[in-house]
Amino acid sequence: MTTATRDLAGLTARIAEIAPGLRVETGPGATGPYAYDASNYRVLPRAVAFPRTADDVVAVLRACREAGVPVTARGGGTSMAGNAVGLGVVLDFSRYMNRILDIDEEARTARVEAGVVLDALRGATALHGLDFGPDPSSHSRCTLGGMIGNDACGNRSVRDGRTSGHVEALEIVTADGVRAVADHSGLRAAEPGDAEAVRRVARLESGLRRLVEDNLALIRTELGRIPRQVSGFQLQHLLPENGFDMARALVGTEGTCAVVTAATVRLVATAQASTLLTLGYEDVVEAAEDVPEILRWSPSAVEGMDEAIVATMRARRGSDSVTGLPEGRAWLYVELEGDDQAAVNARAAELLDTLKARGRMTGGRVVESPAERRSLWRVREDGAGLAARLVDGGESWPGWEDAAVAPENLAAYLRDFRKLLTSHELTGVLYGHFGAGCVHVRIDFDPATEAGRTVMRRFVTEAAALVVGHGGTLSGEHGDGRARSELLEVMYSHRMIAAFAAFKKTFDPDGLLNPGVIVDAAPLDADLALRELPLLDTTFGFPH
Structure with a gap:
């Protein structure tokens, strides 16, 4: 028996002693799936625990502290930034603590x-x-x-x-x-x-x-x-x-x-009345130029996406999966809500007239059918995930998918961001919460090769400087995780980084809670899944 095996056996025995009945799994079939979340990273945990009560969580934390083993809390594993993977014990709350x-x-x-x-x-x-x-x-x-x-x-x-x-x-x-x-x-x-x-x-x-x-x-x-x-x-x-x-x-x-x-x-x-406008533009920069005006109308949502999302949906789910969009190569969804449907409809018509007068749109319409509105929202929600596999057969990846700026700076940021993509010979699928200045993008990085990882690191480092130069933030909702924590020094002063470290240390003096994230960051190109696993020539790759 190896030292690591003995240590793991001792840890699980200690947990069982403190919390009889708590389910803890250690075999490769149990821990393997928890090595991944929805990000680019793979970190194999030593064990996975499935707490049923807060007292179970107490038991795990006390046992792990005694053994010096890290703990990572995990929900649905939907993290795009590698926040939900860790080397020690993973706590899965979704199985039992879901009431x-x-x-x-x-x-x-x-x-x-x-x-x-x-x-x-x-x-x-x-x-x-x-x-x-x-x-x-x-x-x-x-x-x-x-x-x-x-x-x-x-x-x-x-x-x-x-x-x-x-x-x-x-x-x-x-x-x-x-x-x-x-x-x-x-x-x-x-x-x-x-x-x-x-x-x-x-x-x-x-x-x-x-x-x-x-x-x-x-x-x-x-x-x-x-x-x-x-x-x-x-x-x-x-x-x-x-x-x-x-x-x-x-x-x-x-x-x-x-x-x-x-x-x-x-x-x-819940809103009593709502409607949706779909607005077409030549590109996402033109769409972003209209966002400040749209925000004056107090919308509940202003979402943007480019033509790659629509092309992906049609390629994957058929040409009739996307209908009702006006002419254009980029689109905004603008939702208005209120207490009275007639008043909401009147506001929508007035907003549409105002935007037409501004002259940037290629087209626009008010979507009155609730069924059609649901179908269009499905394009925005599902298309981003489907765009992991591009229409031309290439792949796109997260990693710089979550930057944000003030909405009034969005057009200028997007203009410079697209130039940065071009300078690195990269392509990005752009979408996001344009009304909040938050842009999601999947990029055709090549994390499987050393050259591709070098380009990826150089690009995200320059992108961090770019978004900070526009007064923005590296993350607008996905968190820093393993993808961006290393870059926080680009955004914050040394004194602020020290304050973050002191905050973490006050809570977690031994550094056992989700280490390598935000404070004492792991390199952004460490633990990449395609770097850690050998590339096999297998028919189960589904390259088509």
Whole structure:
């Protein structure tokens, strides 16, 4: 028996001792699938645990701390940036900790476990005329815990913003295995009768307050500058003027500071009336030029996509899978909502006339049929995933899929970004939340070869400088993960990077929670799946 095998056996035995009945799997058939998420990375864990309760999570964290083994919390594995893979023990919340614990219709809140899939929550709240605002395209499989980890947004982020704006309280387990609650006024022990837990949580909060007091000017000037500034830690929520809002500060920490087991989230009323405009343009830059005007009309969504998305849908699902788009090579979807359908329709017609007068559109129409609107939204949601395999047979990859700028800077950024792609002889499939200035792009990188990885590293490094030059952020909703954490020094000052490290160390002094992410970053080209696995000549590659 090797030393590693003995250590793993000792760890699983210790977990079983602390939490009898907790399911922990260690075989290659169990751990192999958890080496991947939806990103470019592959990191094989030593074990996967399937907690049923917060006490199970406490047991895993305490055992792993004793053994010096890292822990990575995982929801649906939908991470595009490599946030949900790790070397030690992976906690899968989606199998058992997936219950909706309470829906308070009067208060418009819901309390849910971390593994609840978004669509399950939305289905339950719809019975009360309520909804959870953030709606990423992965809504059928992403979990609330994952959304909290990344501070996810979605198609209607113009109206609803980020997940952090909808969190009332988080139930967490700290790195040393203490249950606590983070809310809008700080941290408290989950069990007030446990004197030791109360003391440890008070000490943790005291350290965080000192950190903020020592960095007030820094936090005020570098953080919270644009709506989609997700990169790094959101320490601005801890400022005195924001009431030391610990719940919001922990959203977007990607499992690096504490493990979220449950959350109380705020719900929004379902819109009574809505309509959709589809607008055609010659290219995405022209489309972005109209975004500031569109935002004056208070839309609930402003989504953009280029011709590659539409071509992919038609190639994969048939020519009739995309109908109703006006002439053009890029499109905006603009959704308007309100309390009265006639008033919404009138606003839509007026907006369409205003945009026609501006002269950038190649065409536009109001989509009145609900069925047609659903079909068009399907193009936006499914097309991006299908574009992983391009129409010409090539492949496209994430890695620089999540940058954001202020909406008024979007056209200028896109113009320069396309020049950067061309200079590296790369092609990008562009789409995203144009109303929030957030651009997703899949790029035809070649991560399987050394030359391709060199181009990829050079490109994303230059892209980071470009987006920062436009006042933007490396991540607008997917988080930094393994794809962008190394580049945070391009975006933030050395003092801010040091403050991030101090924040992480206050929560996790041993560095065991999702290491290599945000703080002490792993190289962005390490652990790439196509680098770690040999390329085999196999008929199961499906190159066609």
